[in-house]
Amino acid sequence: MEDVARAANVSKPTVSRVLANSPLVNSETRERVLEAARAQGYAVNRNAQKLRQERANTVAVVLDFGSHRHGAIGDPFIFELLAGVSEALSVREIDLLLSPTGLDSVEGFVDLYRARGADGFIVLGQGTREQMLRDVARAGVPIVVWGAVHAASDYCAIGTDNFLGGELAGERFLKLGRTRWLFVGDTAHEELLLRYQGLAAVAKSNSAVQLDQLPVESFAFASVQAAAERYNCKAGLPDAVFAFSDTAAMAVIGAFARRGHQTPRDYSLVGYNDIPPAAHFTPALTTIQQPTGIAGAMMVEKLMQLLDGRRPKSAMLPTHLVERET
Template identity: 55%
Template sequence: MAIKRAKTMEDIARLANVSKPTVSRALRNSPLVTEETRRHVLDVATKHGYVINRNAQKLRESRANTIAVVLDFSSHRENRISDPFIFNLLAGVSEALGQRDQDLLLCSPAHSSVESLGSITTSRGADGIIFLGEGGRRDDLIALAERAVPFVVWGAVEKTLPYCAVGSDNFQGGFLAAKHLLDQGRSRFLFIGDTHHAEINLRRQGFIKALSEEMGARAANLVVSDMSLDDFSYGASHRAATEMVKGPRPVPDAIFAASDTAAMAVISAFRAAGLSVPEDVSVVGYNDIPASEHFHPPLTSVRQDVHVAGALLVEKLMLAIEGRSPQSTMLETRLIVRASS
């Protein structure tokens, strides 16, 4: 005789045609659900013999139901973030937290040391931490992992790291950008970005790898140079591109920028100098922010799926909070070709 499986909260949500968070709220008499919905869920639960796991409920109730989110302010001057991608990613995380009935605590730049970051959870201010960007704090993150603080990171995914990271395939993104620019018949290449950041360094490595393979295949005389920026802002990129055009070296005919913001700034500076995109120079950005397709010309960019990223970051952090060991995940990158290249 088969043993009848006990109903789970997921089962009740499906049978009641509501979400799992709604079932959780209804069973807790939360004011966030209507009385009609609460009665409906309770009726379904009673009918199907759903039994509340009191131990699990007590564990949930001992939590703050708040997740701290730390932005990478350190990579931006005067703590001003001008790249929209980070806010698109924050929106994805916020949506995923909302679906789990979790509050979001946005931390200030003051939470920058291992001690202050760890205190966010030990003081019961939050159950765990999501870092949106490594910045230059990798050593701090490694030290934080030794303190058993539940956290996950949006950043470079590397096997040697002692913490869980979610990120795009930065190497492949750079590789795809270079292959596309090569297909346009370009020969003077410029990479724009601060390679002190692991993610951006991987993008450059993939870019150089594709160019190197092409050199071997066609023995082409490809020229590669770098424009390093320690400030991710539009203004810094525009100034650097303006100075480059005025310089003695030949202007590149192919540019891969490590962010869409930098790519747009370079296009603007080149247009001001009388150069045309993509006639004189092809430009590829990274992140595929919403403004990319509305820019003039529409920007070719490497896409990262922020909605999937946000859901994964939250899912893996919840596993870490439960005492489990979530594994890092690398997301696929895709080249979205538009008129700038």
């Protein structure tokens, strides 16, 4: 920095301000300093810079790898959320650390936070880790979670109204006169449990409706497809299917089609998320929409509030059924 200051004919503190992108330096001086820095081959050591600051200027984004076979996430919805978070962080010039290892326990979160590896955490999907995430928040670690939103929780959560999503699916099935309903998904997951409960609440309102459940080993397309191919019920194949995701809905459509059971001819189907391919799939999927466009920005904003010492509230995003061909 002394060499750069001498070459640019400025003070060392001015060089420091320029490299820190301070607004206190005018544009002419800034360009002169940057030109001198480039000529000297100077580059900022960002890790060393972070050690001098109060924050790491990094947010860790944690994916729910455990819900996918062999840890391979293939659901486009997760990447839609991730893109929103990434964009919101980049606007604030904050680095994104993607699913670092060791974050499968409370200690992993605490250790990374105390080592200043990350200022806070955004978790995309609760999965079956509800209790662990509560314990992470109780340990004083800044955390915002995408998933089921509860009236009282130890952490800030952003998500849609999963119970309402289930109700909307059920109301559509009743409207279409369907009576043999099937829910596809593992209710050990908080979000999926609420979706099932919403569907079940509508089913109970009509004595003619029979509701069955098809658990799946993981969120992976192949797992859902295999489970749908094995599915067998005394009442026969369903005339209505509510799948936990659009990807799962596509897997069910393929599996049932091989058995001669076609949607929408033989059964109605509702997916969840409204991923971009849902509208272009054949047939186009009826689904519950989750607004990923604002979800990422909202999660980042809530985390920034936490880092500033405030206590942001959880938020429920608008939940709509998008009617298409299924």
